[in-house]
Amino acid sequence: MKMTKIYEGAYQWIMFGRDESKPDSIIDSNQYMVRTANRCLIMDPGGVELFAPMLAAVMHHAPVEQITDLFASHQDPDIVSSLGLWDQAVPHAKLHAPALWEGFIRHFGCNSIEYVGIPDNGGTIKLENAELQLIPAHYLHSSANFHVYDPQAKILMSGDVGAALEGPGAPMFVDKFDAHMEKMRYFHQRWMPSNQAKRIWIERVRMLDIEILAPQHGRMFKGDNVKRFLDWFEALQVGIAV
Amino acid sequence: MHPINKSSPSQFVAVASIASELSAVMEVAKEISLAAANAKAIAFRAGEKARGFQPITDFINELAKETIELINDFNGHALTFYKLTVSEHRIGDAYKRLELSSKLAQGAQYSHSLQASLDSSKIKMQDCRRQFKGHVMKLLDQLETVMHPARAARVIAANSRIEASQAGEYLQSLQAVAESVDNAAQVIHDNVQRCRSLLSVVVTV
Numbered sequence: 001m002k003m004t005k006i007y008e009g010a011y012q013w014i015m016f017g018r019d020e021s022k023p024d025s026i027i028d029s030n031q032y033m034v035r036t037a038n039r040c041l042i043m044d045p046g047g048v049e050l051f052a053p054m055l056a057a058v059m060h061h062a063p064v065e066q067i068t069d070l071f072a073s074h075q076d077p078d079i080v081s082s083l084g085l086w087d088q089a090v091p092h093a094k095l096h097a098p099a100l101w102e103g104f105i106r107h108f109g110c111n112s113i114e115y116v117g118i119p120d121n122g123g124t125i126k127l128e129n130a131e132l133q134l135i136p137a138h139y140l141h142s143s144a145n146f147h148v149y150d151p152q153a154k155i156l157m158s159g160d161v162g163a164a165l166e167g168p169g170a171p172m173f174v175d176k177f178d179a180h181m182e183k184m185r186y187f188h189q190r191w192m193p194s195n196q197a198k199r200i201w202i203e204r205v206r207m208l209d210i211e212i213l214a215p216q217h218g219r220m221f222k223g224d225n226v227k228r229f230l231d232w233f234e235a236l237q238v239g240i241a242v
Numbered sequence: 243m244h245p246i247n248k249s250s251p252s253q254f255v256a257v258a259s260i261a262s263e264l265s266a267v268m269e270v271a272k273e274i275s276l277a278a279a280n281a282k283a284i285a286f287r288a289g290e291k292a293r294g295f296q297p298i299t300d301f302i303n304e305l306a307k308e309t310i311e312l313i314n315d316f317n318g319h320a321l322t323f324y325k326l327t328v329s330e331h332r333i334g335d336a337y338k339r340l341e342l343s344s345k346l347a348q349g350a351q352y353s354h355s356l357q358a359s360l361d362s363s364k365i366k367m368q369d370c371r372r373q374f375k376g377h378v379m380k381l382l383d384q385l386e387t388v389m390h391p392a393r394a395a396r397v398i399a400a401n402s403r404i405e406a407s408q409a410g411e412y413l414q415s416l417q418a419v420a421e422s423v424d425n426a427a428q429v430i431h432d433n434v435q436r437c438r439s440l441l442s443v444v445v446t447v
């Protein structure tokens with residue numbers, strides 16, 4: 001599991017991904033962590049197969065008892081099917097996840113961890129000196145879906161939005177945007193169901209000051225590429241399977 | 243990739259097989275109960291000639307009822323057994339993955355902090371295993387009791403044959419009743435025996 005520090009200030013953001021030990025049949029995913037002095041929030045902790053390498057990687061940054069919060073942007077297996085295992089490892093933690101999905105996500109096993117349901121209009125997670133905003137991203141692609149925005153670090157963790165299906169060992173950041181478009185096109189057209197939801201999300205996100213857009217698959221976008229991505233996404237017709 | 247061996251898929255198969263064996267036993271017990279009612283009607287018509295047969299039919303009926311009750315009771319326990327099988331599997335899997343994680347974390351600054359989770363899940367796993375074994379032993383005992391009425395039914399069937407031989411023109415129909423009780427008892431006996439060996443496999447896995 002590769003680890004990349006993407007923000008270093010009063011606290012840190014760390015990206016985990018490009019796990020070399022994962023089976024080829026499983027989609028590669030990026031996990032993100034906010035590390036404050038005494039607490040950690042892990043965003044989209046990943047699937048069952050990823051649990052062991054992910055937890056091991058976190059041990060380079062924080063002890064188990066400081067993993068106090070988990071976040072799931074939506075209910076997908078690549079997002080949070082490891083929940084039953086985290087439930088054993090960090091029984092004291094809280095899971096912030098869409099309230100709408102509670103009865104579904106609990107199928108993954110959530111006996112000790114506290115499920116904190118996020119209402120449809122979003123909310124915040126306060127992690128010591130980090131104040132994170134939960135931005136509604138419904139129907140992108142899941143019917144109840146949230147992104148995490150950190151105004152201090154200027155990072156938007158955007159779940160499946162901005163995702164690309166790439167080969168192993170892809171770089172962490174998009175370098176040539178034009179070349180990258182093709183890797184994102186089908187994913188967004190097929191997985192994202194609603195042009196209306198997309199338009200409203202873009203309006204909302206354009207009002208945020210974003211330095212890094214951090215998706216759950218593929219490469220992150222930095223600086224001007226964030227704006228390029230929003231323009232590209234705006235012009236793209238989605239929901240193509242019907 | 244590090245393969246994670248699941249606790250034992252054969253355990254789930256065994257649990258499912260036990261359930262199907264037992265529902266078959268239930269069907270057979272119902273058949274016996276029907277045969278007893280049938281025999282009672284014949285014995286009634288035969289009157290004097292089948293006097294010795296009447297208490298036997300009541301007895302057969304009692305045995306069938308007892309078997310059905312025992313199995314109903316057993317099914318309640320079996321539900322706990324399924325739940326234990328699943329939680330044992332879950333906690334066993336979690337333990338293996340935590341163990342792997344702690345191996346992968348070797349040399350990491352905070353790797354020692356995994357020890358507490360590892361220990362507590364190991365204790366939970368052992369606890370679950372112990373409960374599971376205890377439960378299987380209890381179920382084995384219960385299956386032993388289910389066999390009692392089946393064994394008694396075979397003895398009764400032999401008696402019925404003797405009684406039937408004195409029933410004149412009703413001989414054939416009463417003999418058929420004795421035959422079906424005997425067969426049913428045999429089927430119950432065999433099914434329950436299979437359940438017991440399935441259960442013993444589960445505890446030795």
Ligand SMILES: [Fe+2]
Pocket residue numbers: 074076141160
């Ligand atoms: Fe998804």
Ligand SMILES: [Fe+2]
Pocket residue numbers: 076078079159160216217
């Ligand atoms: Fe995803």
